[in-house]
Structures are given as structure tokens and as C-alpha cells.
Amino acid sequence: MxxxxxxxxxxxxxxxxxxxxxxxxxxxxxxxxxxxxxxxxxxxxxxxxxxxxxxxxxxxxxxxxxxxxxxxxxxRRDREEVRRLSRAGIETLAIIAYHEPVTRAEIEAIRGVQTAKGTLDVLMEAGWVRPAGRREVPGRPLTFATTPEFLTHFGLSSRRDLPGIEDLRAAGLLDPVDLAFGQLSAEAEAEDDGGDDDDEEDAA
Incomplete structure (x- = not known):
């Protein structure tokens, strides 16, 4: 019909x-x-x-x-208070979006630094990230994934609409030497040149 x-x-x-x-x-x-x-x-x-x-x-x-x-x-009658995510929050959200479901340890392995619990809390309070069950490996670590609210907020129909690494670079949103974002592609291999020394952990 x-x-x-x-x-x-x-x-x-x-x-x-x-x-x-x-x-x-x-x-x-x-x-x-x-x-x-x-x-x-x-x-x-x-x-x-x-x-x-x-x-x-x-x-x-x-x-x-x-x-x-x-x-x-x-x-919009009232002036909105703009709350910006910290660099740690942006990187963590991007890693989850491109690699979900992903554990905290996997997020830290990609970022190269520890992720404060508050960073994930902020993303969950915003409604963009949710617990996605436990991985069936020793220790059964909790995994995280994005939510439908994440898609709505960023105007995406599905995760397939996420831009690729080259698209991000072309739009000027990605520093070619930024390791954290350079590893977001599922096919990219982790590299470590010490470029995250200035980001031991941003406040959430």
C-alpha cells in the first residue's frame, strides 16, 4: 500500500x-x-x-x-547559556560515536590519557551517551554507545551519516597532526608521538 x-x-x-x-x-x-x-x-x-x-x-x-x-x-525568548564541552568531552564523544560500543579502557587507549569519570557523566547527562551493556571478557567491562538524542542534536539520521576523517579535515574541524581525532576511523591504527602531553585530563 x-x-x-x-x-x-x-x-x-x-x-x-x-x-x-x-x-x-x-x-x-x-x-x-x-x-x-x-x-x-x-x-x-x-x-x-x-x-x-x-x-x-x-x-x-x-x-x-x-x-x-x-x-x-x-x-527562543531567553538568552541561552552556551556550555562548551571540554576537549576531553569532545574527544570522548567522538570516539564513542565512531567506535561504539566501546569501553572506557578502549577510549583511554585511543586518547592516550586517562578519562575522568566526570567526562562520561557529562555526556550521559546531556543524553548523548548511554551504557550499552558489558563486554563478555574477563572483568566484564561496561561499554558505552550514543543515543537517538545524539543523532537528533547533530541532525543525523543514523551513524552512517557521520563525516569521515577527510571530510572533517576539509571542513577545518580536524588538525592533521591531532592524534586523538586522527584515530577515529575504524580502519586507522593507533599511533603515539606524545602529542597529548598537554591534555592530561580536561575538566569535564
Missing amino acids: SAATVSPDTVRAVEAVLFAATDAMGVDAIRSYVEGDVRAALAQLSADYAGRGVQLVERGGRWHFQTAPDLAHVL
């Missing part, structure tokens, strides 16, 4: 479920409330809301309504 022929009642029901939801919902979760072709209804709603003040978007396989990005300034 195509989006053009999906039942109007199904479309309205999916719209109501998503509107009432407090969190983004996957197709299976929506199906627990709505009968019919949910995927076709989502496609229809996405088209219906395109270009409007509220849009239906999909991030990491989950759907939710959000304000159109170009209208954010209309709703």
Missing part, C-alpha cells in the same frame, strides 16, 4: 500517537497502538508536514515531531 492510498484513519491515528508521545517512537511501538500500514502513514504524514512550522522527522529509526529548524529563533 502506498502513502497515497493509506487509510486516512490510520494516518490520523499515527499522528495522534506521535503527538501524544513524550519520546520518539519506532514503527513497532506505533504498531502497538495503531492497526494498518504504519510505514505508509508515516510517509504520508512526513509529506503533509514538509515545509510547515512543525515537521515529522525520523532519527535512528524513531519518529517524532519537532519545530522546523529555521523557526527556532522565533521560540
